[in-house]
Amino acid sequence: xxxxxxxxxxxxxxxxxLDGLSFDVPEGAFFALLGPSAAGKTTCLRTxxxxxxxxxxxxxxxxxxxxxxxxxxxxxxxxxxxxxxxxHLSTEQNLAYPLREAGLPSAEIKSRVGEMGELLRISHxxxxxxxxxxxxxxxxxxxGRALIRRPKLLLLDEPLTNLDAKLxxxxxxxxxxxxxxxxITMVYATPDQLEAMTMADTIGVLQNGQITExxxxxxxxxxxxxxxVARLVGSPPINLIEATGTGAELDLGFAKIPSDxxxxxxxxxxxxxxxxxxxxxxxxxxxxxRVIVTEPLGDLEIVDVETSxxxxxxxxxxxxxxxxKPGDLLPLNFDANRLLYFDTxxxxxxxxxxxxx
Amino acid sequence: xxxxxxSGAGAVxxxxxxxxxxxxxxxxxxxxxxxxxxxxxxxxxxxxxxxFPLLWSFGLSFFNYRANRLTVPSFKGxxxxxxxxxxxxxxxxxxxxxxIVGASVTLQLIFGFLLALLFAKTFPLRRIxxxxxxxxxxxxxxxxxxxxxLFYDPTLGLLSWAIGLxxxxxxxxxxxxxxxxxxxxxxxxxxxxxxxxLLVLAGLVSVPTYLYEAAExxxxxxxxxxxxITFPYIKSLLLLALLFRTIETFKLFDLSFLIxxxxxxxSTETVAxxxxxxxxxFFRTSxxxxxxxxxxxxxxxxxxxxxxIVNRRNEEG
Numbered sequence: 002x003x004x005x006x007x008x009x010x011x012x013x014x015x016x017x018x019l020d021g022l023s024f025d026v027p028e029g030a031f032f033a034l035l036g037p038s039a040a041g042k043t044t045c046l047r048t049x050x051x052x053x054x055x056x057x058x059x060x061x062x063x064x065x066x067x068x069x070x071x072x073x074x075x076x077x078x079x080x081x082x083x084x085x086x087x088x089h090l091s092t093e094q095n096l097a098y099p100l101r102e103a104g105l106p107s108a109e110i111k112s113r114v115g116e117m118g119e120l121l122r123i124s125h126x127x128x129x130x131x132x133x134x135x136x137x138x139x140x141x142x143x144x145g146r147a148l149i150r151r152p153k154l155l156l157l158d159e160p161l162t163n164l165d166a167k168l169x170x171x172x173x174x175x176x177x178x179x180x181x182x183x184x185i186t187m188v189y190a191t192p193d194q195l196e197a198m199t200m201a202d203t204i205g206v207l208q209n210g211q212i213t214e215x216x217x218x219x220x221x222x223x224x225x226x227x228x229x230v231a232r233l234v235g236s237p238p239i240n241l242i243e244a245t246g247t248g249a250e251l252d253l254g255f256a257k258i259p260s261d262x263x264x265x266x267x268x269x270x271x272x273x274x275x276x277x278x279x280x281x282x283x284x285x286x287x288x289x290x291r292v293i294v295t296e297p298l299g300d301l302e303i304v305d306v307e308t309s310x311x312x313x314x315x316x317x318x319x320x321x322x323x324x325x326k327p328g329d330l331l332p333l334n335f336d337a338n339r340l341l342y343f344d345t346x347x348x349x350x351x352x353x354x355x356x357x358x
Numbered sequence: 359x360x361x362x363x364x365s366g367a368g369a370v371x372x373x374x375x376x377x378x379x380x381x382x383x384x385x386x387x388x389x390x391x392x393x394x395x396x397x398x399x400x401x402x403x404x405x406x407x408x409x410f411p412l413l414w415s416f417g418l419s420f421f422n423y424r425a426n427r428l429t430v431p432s433f434k435g436x437x438x439x440x441x442x443x444x445x446x447x448x449x450x451x452x453x454x455x456x457x458i459v460g461a462s463v464t465l466q467l468i469f470g471f472l473l474a475l476l477f478a479k480t481f482p483l484r485r486i487x488x489x490x491x492x493x494x495x496x497x498x499x500x501x502x503x504x505x506x507x508l509f510y511d512p513t514l515g516l517l518s519w520a521i522g523l524x525x526x527x528x529x530x531x532x533x534x535x536x537x538x539x540x541x542x543x544x545x546x547x548x549x550x551x552x553x554x555x556l557l558v559l560a561g562l563v564s565v566p567t568y569l570y571e572a573a574e575x576x577x578x579x580x581x582x583x584x585x586x587i588t589f590p591y592i593k594s595l596l597l598l599a600l601l602f603r604t605i606e607t608f609k610l611f612d613l614s615f616l617i618x619x620x621x622x623x624x625s626t627e628t629v630a631x632x633x634x635x636x637x638x639x640f641f642r643t644s645x646x647x648x649x650x651x652x653x654x655x656x657x658x659x660x661x662x663x664x665x666x667i668v669n670r671r672n673e674e675g
Contacts, residue, residue: 052571072574085572089590098586099576146576 002063002076002153002186003028004049009058011044011210018044019055020210026188026203031180033197034190035233036207042190043082045207046156049188050079062154077154078147082162084139086131092142093127099150117145120179137168148183157189161196173199194234198222206230224341228348231271231341237303237314240277242270243345255288255309258337268351271341274303274316278334279324286332290315292325306331419647426641438648448649450624451632452656458542458614458628459607465547466603467596470554474592477555478562495552503616506545510617535625538618542626545613550606554599561592594668601664605657629653 004026011019018041026032034042047053049060051072059068067075078099086095096117100110118124121141126134131142140160147155157176161169177200180187191197197204198218206214206221206229214226218234225231231239245252246265253270280286290306290313302322304315315333317325325331342351380387386395419438423431442448477488494502512518512530521529531537565588573583611630614620620627620635627635633653637646 050575052574073577077575079572079575081568081572083566083568085566085568087569087572087586090586098573098578102577102579102582150576 004032004154004186004188005059005061005064006045006049007059007061009045009048009055009060011041011048011053011055017210019048019058022058022207022210022212024205024212024215026186029184029186030203031177031187031189031201033201033204034188034207035194035197035204036190036192037233038192040192040207041210042192042207043158044210046079046158046188046190049154050077050156051075075154076152077156078150078152079156080143080147080158080160082159084143084163086139086142086146088130088132091128091130092123092134092138095131095142096127096145096149098146103150113149117149120148120182121145136164137172140164140168140172144179148179148185151185153185155185155187157187159191160189161191161193169196176200195236198234204234206233224350225271226350228269228271228343231343231350235273237274237316239341240272240274240311240313241343242272242311242313244268244270254311258340267345269343269345269348271343272313272335273339274314276335276339277313277315279315279317279321280332280334283332285334287334288332290331290333292327292329292331294327295325297323304331306333308333415647416651418644419651421644423644424641425637425643431644434644438645439652441645442648442652447624447632448629448652451627451629454539454624454626455608455610455628455630457539458546458610458626459604461539461543462546462550462607462610463600463603465543466551466554467600469547469551470599471558471596473551473555474558474562477559491555492552494549497549499549499612500616502545502549503613506541506548506613507617510541532618533622535622538622538626541617542610542614545617546607546610549613550603554596554603557595557599558592561595562588565591594671597664597668601661604660608657608660609653 006025007023009019009022010017020041022041022045024032034045036042044053048055051067051070051074055068059066061067062075062077087098090098093114096114097110100113105113114127115124118127121144123138123141123145126138126142131139134142140163144160160176161172164172173196176187176189180200189196189201198221201218204216204218204221205212208229214221214230221230221234225234228241232241242253244254244267246268248265249259251258251268251270283289288308290308293305293307293312295305296303300318300322302317302325304317304325306313306315313333315331343349344351385391418431420433420435421431422434422437473491477484477491509515510517510531512528517531518529531541569587570583573587578586609630610628611634614626614628615631615634618626620631629649630653633646633649636642636649
């Protein structure tokens with residue numbers, strides 16, 4: 002089902018939770034709302050499902066305006082951050098809860114609960130109280146309860162926040178599998194760029210109650226529209242370098258690169274840690290970096306280097322891992338074509354490419 | 359008490375030299391004696407005012423003591439208990455008490471529960487209204503009794519006047535046994551419904567809001583929401599209210615004694631009033647003690663049944 006939010010506004014007292022928020026989710030999409038905490042993600046989901054009414058704006062589903070429709074009148078389900086399982090009921094009763102109200106025959110309910118138990122691998126826990134389940138099992142019950150009515154739209158509010166890191170990794174793949182198998186439209190709110198990047202086919206970046214950018218994970222990573230989005234997407238975080246344009250040249254402080262005439266005055270350049278490499282020799286290097294800290298991650302190593310007042314994060318791979326020691330001077334190269342240009346004042350990306358030699 | 363004794367005994371030899379130099383005060387002021395010393399006044403009061411009379415009256419219930427006679431009481435064994443248990447009046451009083459307990463506690467639970475549902479919501483003037491509603495349980499029995507005595511009064515009372523508007527005659531609620539019992543039940547329920555409300559309210563506000571929101575998304579009907587979410591949170595508190603109120607109402611004395619004086623006839627005379635009359639009007643002190651212990655026994659049985667039910671529920675849960 003198609004979901005469409007148009008210039009939603011919602012205030013709580015003086016706090017503006019939603020400030021003219023608009024986006025569309027096509028049928029069957031996995032849409033991630035990515036934003037820092039207090040950006041308005043939860044309010045946005047609550048408005049979509051009808052728990053909150055917007056002050057202004059509309060929510061429409063398949064072209065039909067449901068802004069004022071009661072929660073029960075919308076064919077959707079929601080997974081809460083706190084799971085919101087009914088503590089006095091068993092897993093089975095929790096799963097069957099939405100079905101009992103629909104007045105289904107008990108044989109049908111039983112078979113559907115069994116199916117859901119299989120699908121989410123919680124068959125062993127059906128008879129237990131949900132308070133006796135592990136975090137991961139509770140999470141699965143919460144998802145199962147949301148899915149069992151076979152809603153056309155599933156809202157997920159930071160569903161992995163309360164789980165430990167290992168379980169989060171597993172559940173990410175699980176969500177993707179569920180989305181593929183069931184084919185329902187999902188809106189997934191998360192502050193974690195990793196979750197948004199790995200699972201969603203479209204990401205809406207939510208900042209201060211507004212969608213600042215919508216795009217595929219690849220597009221947001223490669224060509225973020227603003228400094229804020231560039232910072233939010235990608236791990237390790239992007240390097241931001243203050244630079245000065247002098248017409249023909251851009252002065253990065255540690256290096257000068259040729260530039261077209263538009264690069265005048267103060268600019269902020271973005272450079273992904275993966276776009277910096279160790280040079281073969283000091284001679285061919287564009288810059289020298291003093292190693293401050295190294296973070297080995299197996300096949301990957303994040304190295305913080307310091308060069309003429311700038312601190313850069315560099316991602317080393319393959320044979321380069323484990324070579325750098327704190328205090329070493331590292332010869333580095335980067336591809337000027339990969340630089341992202343931002344207006345320092347507005348924070349917006351400038352469509353500029355360096356002069357080709 | 360045991361602590362006091364052992365530390366006192368140990369000190370005689372150990373702190374002998376200190377006692378010589380500093381006297382009794384210094385001996386008492388020793389660090390290891392300060393704790394027991396500070397607790398002593400409370401323990402002594404408790405013993406003198408509570409524990410001793412309790413044991414003494416228990417002892418009395420086996421003698422033929424009468425508080426207005428100087429003769430030395432003699433031991434009678436279980437005679438008093440036999441008299442009390444075979445006394446048809448005692449059984450009548452237990453029945454009266456049972457009717458009052460059943461009616462009043464039921465009303466308290468219903469109204470306390472409804473009031474709690476009301477005050478769990480937010481509305482204007484809620485805090486002020488809440489204080490007003492809580493006022494009855496903080497009043498003394500005597501003032502509540504006087505309120506209701508005036509309220510029921512045939513010539514001056516509001517009730518009589520209001521009914522008189524329709525019938526044209528004054529209404530005498532306390533004239534009939536049934537009316538008198540109703541009068542006591544209404545006064546007691548008015549006074550103690552707020553107590554039930556407080557307990558239930560505590561349960562209601564402890565229900566997380568997100569459960570109701572989840573239920574709304576799951577399209578649960580209001581009744582089902584109440585049964586599966588709200589009720590489990592207040593169930594144990596309702597049972598607790600039931601226990602407290604049953605025990606308290608079983609001992610009902612003041613309201614009945616002051617509003618109806620137990621009348622008309624003996625229709626509103628509770629066991630507590632009967633025990634009082636046995637002891638202080640007929641001066642059959644020992645027999646009154648025996649009856650008092652019989653009431654205690656009934657209350658203990660009720661409490662045990664309650665605890666048994668609660669424990670079984672906990673095991674299930």
